[in-house]
Amino acid sequence: MFKDLNALIVVASKNLNVKEIEYLYKLGYHDFGENKVSSLLVKKNELKDLNINWHFIGNLQTNKVKDIINEVVCIHSIYKVSQVRLIEKYSNKIIPIFLEINYLKLPSRSGLEIDEVESFIEEIKKYKKIKIAGLMVIGAINNNLLTEEIFSNVSILNEKLGFNELSMGMSDDYEIALKYRGTTLRIGRKIREELPSLIL
Ligand SMILES: *Cc1c(COP(=O)(O)O)cnc(C)c1O
Numbered sequence: 148m149f150k151d152l153n154a155l156i157v158v159a160s161k162n163l164n165v166k167e168i169e170y171l172y173k174l175g176y177h178d179f180g181e182n183k184v185s186s187l188l189v190k191k192n193e194l195k196d197l198n199i200n201w202h203f204i205g206n207l208q209t210n211k212v213k214d215i216i217n218e219v220v221c222i223h224s225i226y227k228v229s230q231v232r233l234i235e236k237y238s239n240k241i242i243p244i245f246l247e248i249n250y251l252k253l254p255s256r257s258g259l260e261i262d263e264v265e266s267f268i269e270e271i272k273k274y275k276k277i278k279i280a281g282l283m284v285i286g287a288i289n290n291n292l293l294t295e296e297i298f299s300n301v302s303i304l305n306e307k308l309g310f311n312e313l314s315m316g317m318s319d320d321y322e323i324a325l326k327y328r329g330t331t332l333r334i335g336r337k338i339r340e341e342l343p344s345l346i347l
Contacts, residue, residue, distance in 0.1 A: 159335035180204035245283035281310035
């Protein structure tokens with residue numbers, strides 16, 4: 148079971164319905180991550196009797212920050228000053244965030260390039276409502292060797308910057324993430340193996 152691993156499991160629940168989430172909650176998973184603001188709000192409302200820690204793990208549009216910021220315990224995908232500025236404006240608490248890294252500089256993905264991270268941290272230092280937990284990165288699809296390079300280098304940078312948490316590892320590469328000291332795994336497809344085939 149994923150929950151027996153020595154890491155925080157954030158269940159990536161975009162393809163799970165509320166019954167499935169409830170089942171996993173009863174198995175002991177209490178952290179769930181959505182990547183769309185509207186889905187998070189709907190599921191959170193339907194599951195409001197459970198004490199779920201909701202995380203936002205997708206690309207957060209600036210104009211949605213105010214809708215989500217007081218509904219989550221953590222945002223995994225910060226890479227723009229405008230996001231931080233709006234957190235500062237609307238959050239009613241200090242919120243842990245991860246800085247998302249676009250290691251391969253893919254135009255199709257969002258995130259900071261490795262050599263932008265330090266100046267970004269400098270730029271957001273003055274904002275008091277955020278606490279940087281660590282870096283977040285997504286591995287390379289179907290390429291374990293490249294994923295090793297990504298996770299290893301992002302982990303080194305994470306430690307150099309003095310962060311305690313590191314959000315990396317999904318269904319296909321969580322073992323590589325653990326090898327490079329990932330502390331927070333975001334698991335979607337593979338957690339289905341812990342669900343019965345029929346949930347009533
Ligand atoms: C869907 C998703 C995951 C989980 O991916 P799986 O391959 O299904 O484990 C992790 N992180 C983010 C940002 C996601 O959108």
